[in-house]
Amino acid sequence: MKARPPGALRELADEAGARFAGESVRSAVGAGEQVLRWAEQTFGDRWAVTDSMSDTVLAHLAACTTPGVAVIFLDTGYHFPETLGVRDAVSVSYDVRLLNVVAARSVPEQDAEHGPRLYERDPDRCCALRKVEPLDRALEQYDAWAGGARREESPTRSGLPVVGWDTRRNKVKINPLAAWTSADLRAYAAEHDLLLNPLLREGFxxxxxxxxxxxxxPGQDPRSGRWPDRVKTECGIHR
Ligand code: SF4
Structure with a gap:
């Protein structure tokens, strides 16, 4: 499929955004499946999914609705071994084409350039180097991308559309799980016996x-364990 200019992509995003907003009110789970099929029909090989390899719901849903879909994993060099294990299991168990995307510099190279533990001194810079820039690079070949963010996760995500516009990258941004609740995720994972990151059962x-x-x-804000004791709440890839 040929690349579309940003103006045409923006029109697609606006039209689909209005349509899937209504669908998500009728059925959050149904809208997730429908929007993935729409992405496949609309963008062909010019869209991709990102997955952080926690509950693997998005990777599985995409594999079932659009087999062979490209799934991007941002390999920051700082992941838990459990997360890398889930990534490897997804790549052989789900019908996806897994793209392991790494930063331009390895962790030792970053340490040499910026000093060790940049994440302690300047986590925004560290996320920019190890998440945002690699994702920007990986998405260059695509017109649209889908992520696993949900409205329920935090106040900053409460207005998340199912289909929106990624202003920074001039691409269509798809949020198939936008309207899903935690109960929806648990039910889907149980029904399909999904691969789960073992850390989910250990308080993460x-x-x-x-x-x-x-x-x-238990009972704390689920995202309060991310960058604890800092005002930072997002890595920057969803801006
Ligand atoms: S600052 Fe961001 S990229 Fe760096 S280790 Fe922390 S979450 Fe990962």
């Missing part, structure tokens, strides 16, 4: 890089 409801993720107590 939101799993990111090892240096920036802490265990949370």
């Amino acid at each position: 409801p939101s799993i990111g890089c090892r240096p920036c993720t802490r265990r949370v107590e």
